[in-house]
Amino acid sequence: MTDPVTRGAPDRLFELLEPVAESQGLDLVEVGLSRTGRGHVVRIVIHSEAGVTHADCARVTRAAGAALEEAETFPGSYVLEVGSPGLDRVLKEAREFDVFRGRRVRVWIREGGTSERSGVVAGRRGDESVAILEDDGEERVFDWASVAKARLVPEQNRRDDGGEA
Known part of the structure; x- marks a missing residue:
C-alpha cells in the first residue's frame, strides 16, 4: 500500500525547499523521501560552486526544518539529512x-x-x-x-x- 504522505512528495518537497536552499546561496539538487518504522527520512542534496561545507549543511538543516514544520508536512516524526552531491555524482535529471x-x-x-x-x-x-x-x-x-x-x-x-x- 502506498503511503499517502510519500506519494508525489519528493516533487512537492522540492518546490517547498528550493527557495530555502536558494536563500542560503545554494542550489537544491535533489530531495528524497523514504518511510521508516517510526516516521519518514527526508534527504536533501545541496550544491555550491565553491563546495558545500558542514556550516552550509547546518544552515540548510535549520531553515528546511523550519519550513517543513511551518508547512505541517508530516503528521509524525521525521529525520532530516542534508549533504552534498559528491564528486562523482550520477546526474539523475536533465535540469x-x-x-x-x-x-x-x-x-x-x-x-x-x-x-x-x-x-x-x-x-x-x-x-x-x-x-x-x-x-x-x-x-x-x-x-x-x-x-x-x-x-x-x-x-x-x-x-x-x-x-x-
Whole structure:
C-alpha cells in the first residue's frame, strides 16, 4: 500500500525547499523521501560552486526544518539529512546539467547500442535536451531520454575537492 504522505512528495518537497536552499546561496539538487518504522527520512542534496561545507549543511538543516514544520508536512516524526552531491555524482535529471555547468562529465548514450562521450557540462538545451562540450571543442546535444547514464568526473585540481560535505 502506498503511503499517502510519500506519494508525489519528493516533487512537492522540492518546490517547498528550493527557495530555502536558494536563500542560503545554494542550489537544491535533489530531495528524497523514504518511510521508516517510526516516521519518514527526508534527504536533501545541496550544491555550491565553491563546495558545500558542514556550516552550509547546518544552515540548510535549520531553515528546511523550519519550513517543513511551518508547512505541517508530516503528521509524525521525521529525520532530516542534508549533504552534498559528491564528486562523482550520477546526474539523475536533465535540469542538473544547469546546476553542474562547467564540470567534467562522462555520458553514456543509447544509439544502436551504448556509446560513451566525455567533456564538460554545457547545460540544458530546452526542457529535455542536454549538452556537453567535448574535448575537441565540439558541442554535442543529446535528448535526455537517450542518456543511459551521466556521471560527474572528479578533477584533481578543483578548489572544492576537499570541501564537499
